[in-house]
Amino acid sequence: MGKLDDKIAIITGAASGLGEACAKLFADEGARVVIADIQDDAGKALADELGGLYVHTDVTIPKEVEALVQAAVDQYGRIDIMMNNAGIDGEQAPTPQSTLENWNRVMDVNMNGVYYGMKYVLPVMIEACSGVILNTASTVGLNAMGALPAYSASKAGVIHLTKSVAIENAGWRIRANAICPSVVKTPLLEHFIANSPDPEQTQRGFESLNPLPGMVTPEAVARAALFLVSDDSEFISGVALPIDGGYTAR
Ligand SMILES: NC(=O)c1ccc[n+]([C@@H]2O[C@H](COP(=O)([O-])OP(=O)(O)OC[C@H]3O[C@@H](n4cnc5c(N)ncnc54)[C@H](O)[C@@H]3O)[C@@H](O)[C@H]2O)c1
Numbered sequence: 001m002g003k004l005d006d007k008i009a010i011i012t013g014a015a016s017g018l019g020e021a022c023a024k025l026f027a028d029e030g031a032r033v034v035i036a037d038i039q040d041d042a043g044k045a046l047a048d049e050l051g052g053l054y055v056h057t058d059v060t061i062p063k064e065v066e067a068l069v070q071a072a073v074d075q076y077g078r079i080d081i082m083m084n085n086a087g088i089d090g091e092q093a094p095t096p097q098s099t100l101e102n103w104n105r106v107m108d109v110n111m112n113g114v115y116y117g118m119k120y121v122l123p124v125m126i127e128a129c130s131g132v133i134l135n136t137a138s139t140v141g142l143n144a145m146g147a148l149p150a151y152s153a154s155k156a157g158v159i160h161l162t163k164s165v166a167i168e169n170a171g172w173r174i175r176a177n178a179i180c181p182s183v184v185k186t187p188l189l190e191h192f193i194a195n196s197p198d199p200e201q202t203q204r205g206f207e208s209l210n211p212l213p214g215m216v217t218p219e220a221v222a223r224a225a226l227f228l229v230s231d232d233s234e235f236i237s238g239v240a241l242p243i244d245g246g247y248t249a250r
Helices: 017-028 040-050 062-076 100-128 149-172 187-194 199-207 218-229
Strands: 008-012 032-037 053-056 081-084 131-136 174-181 240-243
Touching: 008 017, 008 062, 008 100, 017 032, 017 040, 017 081, 017 218, 032 040, 032 062, 040 053, 053 062, 062 100, 081 100, 081 218, 100 131, 100 149, 100 174, 131 149, 131 218, 149 174, 149 240, 174 218, 187 199, 218 240
Parallel strands: 008 032, 008 081, 032 053, 081 131, 131 174, 174 240
Antiparallel strands: none
16 A cells, blocks of 8 residues: 555656656655656656656646646546646846846746646646645745845745645645755756856865765655655645755744
8 A cells, every 4th residue: 555546646846856756756655746847758768667647737827727727638537646846046136137038937837837836736636635745845935045145035925836736625625735955966956066166165065064974865855755645644734844964943
C-alpha cells in the first residue's frame, strides 16, 4: 500500500531537481504522475521511467497550462494533486541595477505560472469536491534576500496566493499548501552560485546556512511534499512549510 495509490498528480517543472525528486517519490507511493516541463527530452524520459504522462507546458502561457489540465483529465479522468513547482532564479542585482526583463520573467514563471496552475485545475477539483494543491515557494518568500527582488517577491507572492486559495476552496474539501525549501543542490542552485559575485564564498555560505548540519536534499523536500499531498496531512491547509533545517527560526 502506497500513500498515494491511484492518485493522479500533475507536477510542473518535474524534468529536473525538486520536481523530479517529487515525481519519483509520488510514483513510488502509487501515484500516476503527469510531468509538465519545457525540457522535453528529460521530461519524456522521466515519464517513461515512471509510467506516467509527459505534457510540454510552458507555465507562463495560460493556454498551455489549461491544455495540461485537460490532457491529464483526458488521460486519467480526474486530478487529485497539482504541484506548481516550476521556477527560475533569475539575475542577482540590486533593485536599481536590476532589469525589467528579469522582473517580468521571474514573476511570470514563479508567480503567474502558479496562479495559472491553480486557476485551471480548481474547476476540476471543485467539481470533484476534493483535491490537493502544493506550491513550491522558498524560505526567500519568508525571509527576503537582498539583490534578489523579483525572486523574493515572487516567492512571497506564491505563499499568499496559496493561502488565498486555501481559504476560498476549503468548502469543497480542497487543500492548498506551500513548501519553503532553503538551499538545495539542483541545477537552479548551481546556476545561482555560478552567477554570484564570489561563487566559492557563496557555496561555502550555503553549506553552513542551516542550523542543522548539511544542505537540504531533493529527497528530503520530496518527503515533506509527500506528507502535504497525502492524507497524512488531511487537516493541514494554508501553511507555508519551511524545509530549512531551522534557518527561518533565527
Ligand atoms: N534549489 C533550491 O535551492 C530551491 C530553494 C527553494 C525553492 N526552490 C524552488 O524549487 C522549484 C524547483 O527548482 P529546482 O531547484 O528544482 O530547479 P531546477 O532548475 O532543477 O528545476 C526547475 C524546473 O522548472 C522548469 N521550468 C523552468 N521554467 C519553466 C517554464 N516556463 N515552464 C515550465 N517549466 C519550467 C525547468 O525546465 C526545470 O525542469 C522552483 O520553484 C525554485 O524556485 C528551489
